[in-house]
Amino acid sequence: MDETVAEFIKRTILKIPMNELITILKAWDFLSENQLQTINFRQRKESVVQHLVWLCEEKQASVNDAALLDIIYTQFHQHQKIWDVFQMSKEPGEDVDLFDMKQFKNSFKKILQRALKNVTVSFRETEENAVWIRIAWGTQYTKPNQYKPTYVVYYSQTPYAFTSSRLRRNAPLLGQALTVASKHHQIVKMDLRSRYLDSLKAIVFKQYNQIFESHNSTTPLQERNLGLDVNMDSRIIHENIVEKERVQQITQETFGDYPQPQLEFAQYKLETKFKSDLNGSILAEREEPLRCLIKFSSPHLLEALKSLAPAGIADAPLSPLLTCIPNKRMNYFKIRDK
Amino acid sequence: MDSYDASESTPRQSTSSRPEDYFIGATFLQKRLESVRKQTSFVPTPPRRKIPHCSLLQEDVDLQKVAFLLHKQWTLYSLTPLYKFSYSNLKEYSRLLNAFIVAEKQKGLAVEVGEDFNIKVIFSTLLGIKGTQRDPEAFLVQGLTLLPKLECSGTILVYCNLLGSSDPSTLAFQVAGTTGACHYSWILSKSQLPSENRESKVLWTGWFCCIFGDSLLETVSEDFTCLPLFLANGTESNTAIIGTWFQKTFDCYFSPLAINAFNLSWMAAMWTACKMDHYVATTEFLWSVPCSPQSLDISYAIHPEDAKALWDSVHKTPGEVTQEEVDLFMDCLYSHFHRHFKIHLSATRLVRVSTSVASAHTDGKIKILCHKYLIGVLAYLTELAIFQIE
Numbered sequence: 001m002d003e004t005v006a007e008f009i010k011r012t013i014l015k016i017p018m019n020e021l022i023t024i025l026k027a028w029d030f031l032s033e034n035q036l037q038t039i040n041f042r043q044r045k046e047s048v049v050q051h052l053v054w055l056c057e058e059k060q061a062s063v064n065d066a067a068l069l070d071i072i073y074t075q076f077h078q079h080q081k082i083w084d085v086f087q088m089s090k091e092p093g094e095d096v097d098l099f100d101m102k103q104f105k106n107s108f109k110k111i112l113q114r115a116l117k118n119v120t121v122s123f124r125e126t127e128e129n130a131v132w133i134r135i136a137w138g139t140q141y142t143k144p145n146q147y148k149p150t151y152v153v154y155y156s157q158t159p160y161a162f163t164s165s166r167l168r169r170n171a172p173l174l175g176q177a178l179t180v181a182s183k184h185h186q187i188v189k190m191d192l193r194s195r196y197l198d199s200l201k202a203i204v205f206k207q208y209n210q211i212f213e214s215h216n217s218t219t220p221l222q223e224r225n226l227g228l229d230v231n232m233d234s235r236i237i238h239e240n241i242v243e244k245e246r247v248q249q250i251t252q253e254t255f256g257d258y259p260q261p262q263l264e265f266a267q268y269k270l271e272t273k274f275k276s277d278l279n280g281s282i283l284a285e286r287e288e289p290l291r292c293l294i295k296f297s298s299p300h301l302l303e304a305l306k307s308l309a310p311a312g313i314a315d316a317p318l319s320p321l322l323t324c325i326p327n328k329r330m331n332y333f334k335i336r337d338k
Numbered sequence: 339m340d341s342y343d344a345s346e347s348t349p350r351q352s353t354s355s356r357p358e359d360y361f362i363g364a365t366f367l368q369k370r371l372e373s374v375r376k377q378t379s380f381v382p383t384p385p386r387r388k389i390p391h392c393s394l395l396q397e398d399v400d401l402q403k404v405a406f407l408l409h410k411q412w413t414l415y416s417l418t419p420l421y422k423f424s425y426s427n428l429k430e431y432s433r434l435l436n437a438f439i440v441a442e443k444q445k446g447l448a449v450e451v452g453e454d455f456n457i458k459v460i461f462s463t464l465l466g467i468k469g470t471q472r473d474p475e476a477f478l479v480q481g482l483t484l485l486p487k488l489e490c491s492g493t494i495l496v497y498c499n500l501l502g503s504s505d506p507s508t509l510a511f512q513v514a515g516t517t518g519a520c521h522y523s524w525i526l527s528k529s530q531l532p533s534e535n536r537e538s539k540v541l542w543t544g545w546f547c548c549i550f551g552d553s554l555l556e557t558v559s560e561d562f563t564c565l566p567l568f569l570a571n572g573t574e575s576n577t578a579i580i581g582t583w584f585q586k587t588f589d590c591y592f593s594p595l596a597i598n599a600f601n602l603s604w605m606a607a608m609w610t611a612c613k614m615d616h617y618v619a620t621t622e623f624l625w626s627v628p629c630s631p632q633s634l635d636i637s638y639a640i641h642p643e644d645a646k647a648l649w650d651s652v653h654k655t656p657g658e659v660t661q662e663e664v665d666l667f668m669d670c671l672y673s674h675f676h677r678h679f680k681i682h683l684s685a686t687r688l689v690r691v692s693t694s695v696a697s698a699h700t701d702g703k704i705k706i707l708c709h710k711y712l713i714g715v716l717a718y719l720t721e722l723a724i725f726q727i728e
Contacts, residue, residue: 272678274648274674282648290641290644292640293637294678298632298634303631304633305634313627313681313686318680319681335678
């Protein structure tokens with residue numbers, strides 16, 4: 001077995017935390033049960049790793065086997081990468097061919113290899129007709145760099161693909177390979193980016209409003225209102241309660257009852273003229289718009305936005321610029337005056 | 339349109355005129371006494387301030403020397419006046435502080451092996467960082483570490499930290515790869531002779547200054563030196579050790595200086611008002627929204643020319659910034675944001691303000707980017723420090 005492959009396997013296994021090691025190795029399915037049983041997983045990590053690498057060497061692991069292990073590690077640690085979304089489209093009037101996974105894989109691999117000569121492409125199919133593709137890029141003259149691969153998750157029944165964004169030079173080539181292999185005509189990058197692949201899927205496939213939790217009915221609304229009564233004078237409450245209920249209702253209509261998909265940021269590039277209600281003369285003569293870049297960031301952005309109106313920090317209904325994020329499937333916006 | 343052009347031609351006159359010409363009409367102490375007598379509420383900040391002039395830096399300061407103060411993040415502290423501090427004893431202070439640091443580090447605090455870099459401290463004065471002639475001279479304390487040279491020969495790796503002192507008990511050795519006891523003696527190879535021109539790396543910097551500190555200077559006696567603003571860059575542990583020595587030696591007291599949102603908005607307005615030839619950074623504000631359970635941060639970056647245009651349209655009084663103008667400026671930004679997002683930024687907490695002149699964080703961290711307005715920025719910070727002391 002090649003030195004570089006051994007080193008690559010060693011580094012990949014070292015990244016895996018000890019509590020996940022057995023699960024991942026079983027998913028990899030390269031070493032047999034008997035071989036795994038010979039290892040004492042209670043030793044120090046370096047000894048375990050050495051033993052594993054030795055077993056892999058005995059079994060003559062290849063680059064492709066190592067790449068498969070890397071894919072499985074990434075599947076367990078999806079949130080360590082930031083994912084972009086691409087949408088492909090066919091020409092209007094084109095026939096819808098039946099998707100053939102084998103043909104897709106061959107075609108994809110061939111296109112990349114023809115262009116670059118040195119490239120490692122590995123595939124792993126998962127449920128929901130998804131295929132995970134790992135590409136390690138090289139050039140005509142250099143071997144592929146296994147430590148900076150790109151991952152693509154393509155859902156074959158849909159025109160969407162998710163890529164871990166680390167592409168500069170090879171982005172057009174990847175786009176071309178995907179489009180041609182999946183028999184589409186063109187590919188476009190969507191303005192949507194996040195660490196959470198599941199949330200991106202939910203937004204792109206519009207699945208987020210299908211998760212109904214049975215206990216999440218109207219009773220929480222009443223419970224929340226009851227909480228107000230306890231500490232306050234009952235006469236004061238009545239004036240506010242109408243307003244609070246209105247706000248709650250609008251928020252619920254806008255955001256729904258279901259848990260929101262998880263995004264970390266939304267970015268708005270504004271180029272709009274300044275119009276103030278306070279004092280009409282400020283910047284009245286200025287023709288140019290104000291150039292602003294506004295970024296919202298949060299561990300769970302949509303939940304945070306949902307809580308703004310009930311907290312009184314925002315008006316209800318919230319601005320459509322914010323509420324349209326899941327609907328429009330974007331979190332990068334450019335806003336101009338009409 | 340710009341009123342600064344007229345005043346720029348007379349900067350020298352304005353620096354040497356009486357203290358009363360400046361923005362603090364009466365000292366804080368006097369104001370507070372007055373308000374107590376009249377039983378009115380005390381407004382802690384003056385309603386108007388002068389926009390910093392760009393050429394207030396005195397001519398004898400070397401731009402090269404102050405260049406290292408820029409583009410670094412400083413943590414702010416306010417410092418009560420130092421008792422019996424003398425500028426002629428700086429070398430003596432260096433020696434004492436070095437000894438103190440060595441003693442502290444040998445007290446056995448948990449330090450990782452290999453990270454025991456000994457710091458050599460140097461005191462020096464910073465000429466020209468002052469507002470008026472009455473202000474005391476600023477001085478600088480730098481902690482340097484002498485980089486050790488590694489000698490690799492076969493299996494023996496000798497690692498040595500030299501302080502430049504000849505006392506063998508202060509030398510620490512680690513000899514790896516050989517058996518036998520490690521004892522305190524020195525093994526010098528040719529390339530490890532302790533020479534004066536060894537490369538030294540600055541590990542910690544702290545400087546003390548006072549800009550327009552007249553209100554404080556008037557209230558203290560001759561024995562005290564007033565340098566209310568202290569800026570530090572380096573690890574917390576070093577700052578704590580050096581701070582402890584100052585507190586013991588000069589009977590003073592450090593306290594971290596936090597900048598609240600009100601002052602941050604003043605800083606934003608004043609720095610936007612400064613005239614700049616070219617902008618090196620966008621004007622950016624960062625708000626933290628107090629919503630639960632998730633935290634939300636909103637960053638609002640506006641092109642510096644647009645920010646300046648907005649400010650010029652708001653600004654009415656030449657040469658000065660008033661409270662109304664600051665409020666109006668911030669309100670314009672809030673209303674522009676509200677028009678798009680329906681979120682009331684006034685209900686959130688302003689955490690950070692960043693312009694081409696400087697950037698400030700509410701935790702008391704500041705980074706100065708423009709040497710022209712260095713004195714202006716420090717003047718405001720000195721005012722905040724003095725207010726905290728009193």
